[in-house]
Amino acid sequence: MISVIIPAFNAAATIDRCIDSIETAKKNHEIELIIIDDGSKDETARLLHSWESDRAWITVIYQKNGGVADARNTGLDIASGNYITFIDADDTIDDWYFDFVVEKAITSNVEMLVFGHKRVMLDGSIIERENDLAEYSRQEINKIQLKGTEHRNIYWYACTKVYSRNLIEGLRFNCDVKFGEDSIFNVECLSKASHLSVVPDCPYNYYESMTSLTSSHYKPDLLESIEAHYSARVKAYDWPTSSIEKQVLLSDFARSYVEHMLPYLLNNLVHIDMKKRRAELIKIRQSFVYQNCLPHYYQRHPARGIRILISCFSQRWYVMTLMLLQISWYKEKVNDYAQD
Known part of the structure; x- marks a missing residue:
C-alpha cells in the first residue's frame, strides 16, 4: 500500500x-x-x-x-x-x-x-x-x-x-x-x-501562489521563520568530527543562508515603509543567523551585482545596501512594465 x-x-x-x-x-x-x-x-x-x-x-x-x-x-x-x-x-x-x-x-x-x-x-x-x-x-x-x-x-x-x-x-x-x-x-x-x-x-x-516565498508579496515574520529554520537545521545534522569536514559544512550553511535566504529577506523590504527599511535591515544583519554564517562565507556569487550587495550587507554599509536594492527594484519594475 x-x-x-x-x-x-x-x-x-x-x-x-x-x-x-x-x-x-x-x-x-x-x-x-x-x-x-x-x-x-x-x-x-x-x-x-x-x-x-x-x-x-x-x-x-x-x-x-x-x-x-x-x-x-x-x-x-x-x-x-x-x-x-x-x-x-x-x-x-x-x-x-x-x-x-x-x-x-x-x-x-x-x-x-x-x-x-x-x-x-x-x-x-x-x-x-x-x-x-x-x-x-x-x-x-x-x-x-x-x-x-x-x-x-x-x-x-x-x-x-x-x-x-x-x-x-x-x-x-x-x-x-x-x-x-x-x-x-x-x-x-x-x-x-x-x-x-x-x-x-x-x-x-x-x-505557484501569492503566498509562495518567490511571489512578490510581503511575508510577515520571515526573519523569525529563517532563524527557526537555521536553529533546527543545526540540531538535525550529525556534525562531523573532522575539522575539515566541519568547515565544509559551515561553509555550506553560510552559502545557503547568504545566497539563497538573504535575497528573500532583502526583497521583503520593498513592501515596508521606506523610513523603516534601515532599521529592518540592521535587524537582519544582527540576527544570529548572519552573525554565525558570514564569517564562513567564502563563495563568489556568479552575478557581480549580488556579490557587491552581499559585500555591502556583510560590512554593515546599510545606506549603500539600500541604494543597491532600490536600483534593483527600479530595474525590475521597468522590466515588468516593458513586458506588459
Whole structure:
C-alpha cells in the first residue's frame, strides 16, 4: 500500500482539483489517501466530507490549526502504507504518478526516491525541474550531507520524494519550523538512509501562489521563520568530527543562508515603509543567523551585482545596501512594465 498524506488549510479553491488528479492516477493501485483538515475556516471541510463519504480509500482527519508540519505528523501517525508520499492541497499529480512510484520505488525496494516536478507559475507558464539521474550509497550520502546547498533538489520539498516506512519510522516534522520544514525532515531521513535514488521524471505539479516565498508579496515574520529554520537545521545534522569536514559544512550553511535566504529577506523590504527599511535591515544583519554564517562565507556569487550587495550587507554599509536594492527594484519594475 502507498499512503498519501495531504495537509489542507483553507483549500476550498484547489482541493477538488488535487483529489481529482489523485483519483485519476489511482487506477488499480492500493492507495490510502489521508487528508488532514488543519482547522480550515472556509468550505474545505464540506468538500472533504463529500469526497470521503463514498470512497473507502480516503480518510479525513479534522483538527485545530497547527501548521503544515503538525498536519503531516498527524498523517504519519495513522499511515499504514509501506511507502509514504506527500502532496500539497493546491498541487496536482499526473495520471502516471502511482505507476511511477511502483516502478521506481516499490519494485526496486528504494529507501528514499527523489524525483522532479513541474512548476506552474502565476502567469500560467510551466517550468520543468528535472534532476540528474543518480544513485548514492551510505558513504556518498555522507558526502552530500556536507554540501546540501549544491543538492537542493534532494533536500528541498517533501512532495518530490517517496519514503519507505522503514526509513521514516520514528521521524516527524519539526512543528517549531514554519518555513522550510521539509528540508529539516530530509536531513534527518538521509542521516538514516543507506541508499538514495534520484531520477529526472516530473510527475508532480507545483502551483505557484501569492503566498509562495518567490511571489512578490510581503511575508510577515520571515526573519523569525529563517532563524527557526537555521536553529533546527543545526540540531538535525550529525556534525562531523573532522575539522575539515566541519568547515565544509559551515561553509555550506553560510552559502545557503547568504545566497539563497538573504535575497528573500532583502526583497521583503520593498513592501515596508521606506523610513523603516534601515532599521529592518540592521535587524537582519544582527540576527544570529548572519552573525554565525558570514564569517564562513567564502563563495563568489556568479552575478557581480549580488556579490557587491552581499559585500555591502556583510560590512554593515546599510545606506549603500539600500541604494543597491532600490536600483534593483527600479530595474525590475521597468522590466515588468516593458513586458506588459
